[in-house]
Amino acid sequence: MTAYHFASTSVLDIGYLEWNPRGARTAVLVHGWPDSPESWRGVAAPLAGAGFRVLCPALRGFGPTRFRDGATMRSGQLAALGRDLLAFLDALALRDPLLVGHDWGARAAANAFGLRPRAGSHLVMLSVGYGTNDPRQAIPLQQARNYWYHWYMATPRGERTVAQDRRAFARQMWDTWSPLGWYAEQDFDEAAAAFDNPDWAAVVLHSYRHRWGFAEGDPAYAADERALCPAPVLAAPTLVLHGGRDTCNQPASSEGKEGFFSGRYARQVLDGVGHFPQREAPEAVAAAILRFCAQPG
Template identity: 40%
Template sequence: MNTNDKSNEAACSRRSFLCNTAISVAAMQLGRTALADEPAATAAKSGTHNSFTSLKQIDAGVLNVGYAEDGPANGPVVLLLHGWPYDIYSYVDVAPLLASKGCRVIVPYLRGYGTTHFLSSETVRNGQQSVIAVDSIALMDALKIDKAIIGGFDWGARTANIMAALWPERCKAMVSVSGYLIGSPEANKAPLPPQAELQWWYQFYFATERGRAGYDKYRRDFAKLIWRLASPKWNFDDATFERSAASFDNPDHVSIVIHNYRWRLGLAEGERKFDDLEKRLAAAPVITVPTITLEGDANGAPHPDASAYAKKFSGKYAHRVINGGVGHNLPQEAPQAFAKAIMEVDSL
């Protein structure tokens, strides 16, 4: 690896999905056929639904998980994972699209969100990257799901990446917004250029007790600001925001979010029982399952250039840029494009 390669790798590690501040807006030829850019028409039609067909609860691992379900019980399973500061309503328009194609769609609240809660008050409120993937595997076990197509963005994309890397036998295929997001606290020690560091202002804010108190006090204001910065062309209304904002009232929300970001910077320890998983992830394992990576043409959040992670996918692979002013919350802003990728990824 030459010096430039090492520099690119170090930059890619921050938040596990920052390589540089440039946005890739063209599909790539990656030694395999990459699909052409999605037209703006496929990015439209968000906001059609404001509720899910069914909301359920189930004990899974250390959690009682709240989740939405849609589609036939015997259909091929699609597990959709949300990010921060978002929730299951990022998929409120995606779920019925996939259900109409015969898929069984499962959309869980991550730990610290919505109706998902810990079974014991003694459980560590841990937000490190591997534990959220462990939660997701536990949910599949509880629902007796052997294998699923996994889709996600932000924290959800990282979790999907980890599941595909560590448990490929459980992942039929994957759709990942902003590509390959696996990282480690050790890799995150490398400083970035000032302009790149600026985009991580909240990460440094959360490193302080003032930041923890500020996030706790101003959860909705904070989330709305992030939504606007990350999706500058998404004109969401108050009702859309409030549907998701209610999930931040979860009593463990602040603890999980703060631990997640402090752990990334090496300022908080993870649980020792996950050390082996984190060691494997720190090696940046290649993902072998069929994958489509997506990027919005107006993503205002820090994210890697598509060329930085192309070689991390050794199986069938394609990259798509979704046009039409689509930002960071791609499933909610462009549900048709996201659902199309889910339906097509298994047949690449």
């Protein structure tokens, strides 16, 4: 079993994995849905080898992370994920870290910069285009079709599936978002263990329902919601990595986002890769991150 460390914030006890604790620079890698911190293992090792201290926290509702108060709303709203990440950085007194996120984690990292412009040194987003905080956003019909699981979770039937058949539901995503045969059985089992968190179903359902205006947010994040919608322009140097065969968020969904960034911005499409680049092509992801961070400006 992977050994987790813990950092406490006002809301959560956050479990995290760590590589190279004495690294001169810090990288925080945030997983997506449906996945776990272990998804970063293949990226964390080369970053650690390049001198980074690498931390991979478990999102609220995942793995060993727990709410500290039973009365706290089990919100999955994107503003809360961004605020959680900032609280994690503060709890560990991390200065100027590289923030890397996949899927939910990419949204959390971008929103952390939206709430605190100097949250870190660089932003790297995997499989997600920025500017998607507004439930009124326009999306093409093909992308709406890809988001069938969002709408499904807004129904009572979807709620039952998430609560009672979560592993089969998550496996459906793993089997259809990337080219067939991309993962080993033990990798899915390891990730799915993170879904056994007692708050997983509540956080997941609220996240997707709130994202499209089907559920109210936690009032504690009302000011953060106003700060993030419409999406603010980000000054952090930003790299977007998107799989060319991603059938969850189509590669086109991250195109044309340059206007959201006032600093250096780059986007790279990874040929033959689906929705989970850090798992499918970890060497290419790590190399792209290190190249980007080595460039001036």
